[in-house]
Amino acid sequence: MWKANFLGQRFCGATLWKMIQLIVNGQPQLVPSPDPGTDSGTTNDAMLNIRQLLEHMGLQGKRIAVERNGEIVPRSQFDQPMLANGDKLEIVVAVGGG
Amino acid sequence: MDKLVIAGKAYSSRLLVGTGKYKDFDETRAAVDASGAEIITVAIRRTNLGQNPEEPSLLDVLPPSQYTLLPNTAGCYTVDDAVRTLRLARELLDGHTLVKLEVLGDPKTLYPNMVETLKAAEILIREGFQVMVYTSDDPIAARQLEEIGCIAIMPLASLIGSGMGILNPWNLQIIIENAKVPVIVDAGVGTASDAAIAMELGCDGVLMNTAIAAARNPVLMASAMKKAVEAGREAYLAGRMPKKLYSASPSSPVEGVIGNMPRK
Numbered sequence: 039m040w041k042a043n044f045l046g047q048r049f050c051g052a053t054l055w056k057m058i059q060l061i062v063n064g065q066p067q068l069v070p071s072p073d074p075g076t077d078s079g080t081t082n083d084a085m086l087n088i089r090q091l092l093e094h095m096g097l098q099g100k101r102i103a104v105e106r107n108g109e110i111v112p113r114s115q116f117d118q119p120m121l122a123n124g125d126k127l128e129i130v131v132a133v134g135g136g
Numbered sequence: 137m138d139k140l141v142i143a144g145k146a147y148s149s150r151l152l153v154g155t156g157k158y159k160d161f162d163e164t165r166a167a168v169d170a171s172g173a174e175i176i177t178v179a180i181r182r183t184n185l186g187q188n189p190e191e192p193s194l195l196d197v198l199p200p201s202q203y204t205l206l207p208n209t210a211g212c213y214t215v216d217d218a219v220r221t222l223r224l225a226r227e228l229l230d231g232h233t234l235v236k237l238e239v240l241g242d243p244k245t246l247y248p249n250m251v252e253t254l255k256a257a258e259i260l261i262r263e264g265f266q267v268m269v270y271t272s273d274d275p276i277a278a279r280q281l282e283e284i285g286c287i288a289i290m291p292l293a294s295l296i297g298s299g300m301g302i303l304n305p306w307n308l309q310i311i312i313e314n315a316k317v318p319v320i321v322d323a324g325v326g327t328a329s330d331a332a333i334a335m336e337l338g339c340d341g342v343l344m345n346t347a348i349a350a351a352r353n354p355v356l357m358a359s360a361m362k363k364a365v366e367a368g369r370e371a372y373l374a375g376r377m378p379k380k381l382y383s384a385s386p387s388s389p390v391e392g393v394i395g396n397m398p399r400k
Contacts, residue, residue, distance in 0.1 A: 110224065130180050131180075131194075134155035134156040135208055136344075136346065
């Protein structure tokens with residue numbers, strides 16, 4: 039669903055797509071990500087952000103916390119393009135426990 | 137009033153409860169309510185990939201606005217896992233810093249690894265967490281944890297989930313006597329009398345999960361535990377009579393008994 043929004047809002051069909059592999063909660067996941075193509079730089083607008091990933095996983099609006107490569111990603115950074123091939127993510131919730 | 141003060145906040149209930157092992161969230165909520173607990177532990181776990189997004193979450197059932205949530209590190213066996221789990225918990229709960237640290241040493245017994253626990257506590261305290269710490273009933277480990285800044289010491293009474301009760305009241309007494317922070321028995325309580333005994337020893341509180349959740353009627357047991365903790369606390373404050381082998385001082389008057397006294 040977000041793919042359509044994504045294309046419609048920001049990339050207007052001009053952007054290339056690629057699949058990137060993320061390790062989410064210990065499981066490899068192939069996720070569609072905009073392809074920066076020839077644009078150089080390691081972090082740019084064409085990278086996937088956390089909000090898009092959560093939407094892709096059906097977790098939008100859920101109370102969760104995210105760690106990327108061992109570091110907490112504050113909610114305030116969920117809109118920042120940052121996800122690259124091979125990133126390790128932990129997405130957690132509170133559950134019953136003693 | 138006789139309140140339990142944790143990290144500067146006063147609580148009327150000295151019973152802390154876990155939220156695991158219940159049949160469903162309705163039962164969890166009913167048991168927590170019956171226990172009267174104000175501080176409840178929660179675990180931090182990976183989201184289920186592919187879980188039903190409509191499923192209610194624990195925080196909807198037990199909202200942080202109504203309870204003091206105590207995220208734990210249950211299931212963590214290393215410093216790194218425990219510290220990362222609580223950093224995630226702090227983010228999840230909007231900067232909440234009150235946490236329960238436990239670093240386990242053995243999946244069979246769930247006995248704590250005190251070396252790793254101390255290391256993890258040091259890191260967390262440096263990062264601004266308020267650490268309530270699960271510990272073995274070793275008075276030296278308890279003292280070290282207090283010295284590095286843990287705000288509550290939580291020794292086991294017996295192994296997690298064992299329901300064996302208070303196996304070493306003497307060590308608990310030493311820990312209580314030495315501690316300047318609250319001492320809360322965490323783990324091992326099986327039934328109401330165990331909770332009462334812990335409180336009579338002078339513990340500041342009792343934390344339990346399985347004793348309630350694994351009872352045939354968890355909600356009724358939660359109510360029993362509430363009363364046991366209150367009764368034990370009152371008995372402790374009241375100061376029990378000394379134990380002696382026998383007493384030559386009956387409760388009723390010796391004078392005026394009809395008939396004859398037996399010969400000595």
